[in-house]
Amino acid sequence: MGQLLLVDSRKLDGFEGLHQAVHGSHVDVMQLGRGRLRGSLSHVGIGDFSLSIGTFSVGMRTQRVSSDDKLIIGMLLAAEERVTHWSFDMRLNDVLVIPPLLEHDGIFHGASAYAAMRFDINEVASLFGGEARLSNPETWRRRDHFRADPDSGAIAAHRLVRIMSHLRTYRSGLTPSTADFWKRSIVECMAANVMSSLPPDDTGWLPSARRLIRRVEEYLDEAGTRPVHVSEICAALGVSRRTLHRAFQEVFGLGPVSFLRHKRLCAVHSILHESVPGSTTVAAVAMQQGFYELGRFSQYYHAMFGERPSQTLGGRTVSRLRVQPSGCEL
Structure with a gap:
């Protein structure tokens, strides 16, 4: 068999x-x-x-x-x-x-x-x-x-x-x-x-930048869902804004302000993506994630995901292939 x-x-x-x-x-x-x-x-x-x-x-x-x-x-x-x-x-x-x-x-x-x-x-x-x-x-x-x-x-x-x-x-x-x-x-x-591997060249500032990013993310986890300002992070961790910015640029290619905004936008997207239309509103979800200027939020969202928040909440039909154990795709 x-x-x-x-x-x-x-x-x-x-x-x-x-x-x-x-x-x-x-x-x-x-x-x-x-x-x-x-x-x-x-x-x-x-x-x-x-x-x-x-x-x-x-x-x-x-x-x-x-x-x-x-x-x-x-x-x-x-x-x-x-x-x-x-x-x-x-x-x-x-x-x-x-x-x-x-x-x-x-x-x-x-x-x-x-x-x-x-x-x-x-x-x-x-x-x-x-x-x-x-x-x-x-x-x-x-x-x-x-x-x-x-x-x-x-x-x-x-x-x-x-x-x-x-x-x-x-x-x-x-x-x-x-x-x-x-x-x-x-x-x-x-x-x-x-x-046939060649010796990797992993020198540079990336390891120490990673360690700082890990401290930032641990602080964000402790803060929960409340909005956190960059100056608060700098004060709590005892680092300068310049050092923090350099670390985020090294690791993510983004400054800390942009990273925090991206993180909140992704949270909004996931909530809207999983919500049933009529169960919540775009404004309510945006406010929960710290976006108070809804017009600017919509601009950020569309630039990030290529669609309006209401389109995400309205739902998308994602075609998925049905699979048989033999591997034959229908």
Whole structure:
């Protein structure tokens, strides 16, 4: 009897779709760039093993809490602008390791594409067989970054996309042997970049900027939903406005004032996106998030998301493909 091959493929119409950026793992997301987010997200599941490939058209901030007990290994497939994960500056086809039960923080400054595989860390001994270092689970228990060789990295990324494309149209159940073959084929693409990796150059001010940003976000979490002024943050943390501005520019490419406004706009978008028309009003939600000049709020909102707040509250029909266990899409 064939093993189930689970396939899910959909178009993205809003940043909320990226909450499932990695199959089986919830990701918190915040839109940083301006414009209506467009993109796609595809998942392939082979038993407990999964491969996800996503694309999106505007800058995003992604965070994942330390509740996932699986190993995630990702590859950057495309990026129009800077991409950072923790304090690692990513280049095309670089590989990122997110160990089990570890918080993750990534920033995409523009349109990007990624691939991520997720599986039990105890499987590395069999999936990476033949490479002593890679088949040792301890190798993958710390966050890491592998700099891809330009030539071999491009080949590995191309193969990974081809494999996903093939499996998305695969119409037969997988036998245990074919399931193992496809898992190994996916893993090999990531492993090729790890084995040929170049030493990363992660010097610079980014790590200390990250630490300051973490302190700011902890302060914002304690403040709850009330609006917080930049001067309050500077006074509470004992930093100058100039230092704070430099840190936010280094990490996000935005000043702290713009970042706080983006954060509140994303909160409004999510509330409106999930609300039933008639259950609330745009004005009420905007006021809750600290927007008191509704005319200016509407301008900010339209510039950020490419639509009016009332359109978000009115609801959008997002077409999703129905999926059969065989992977046949209807």
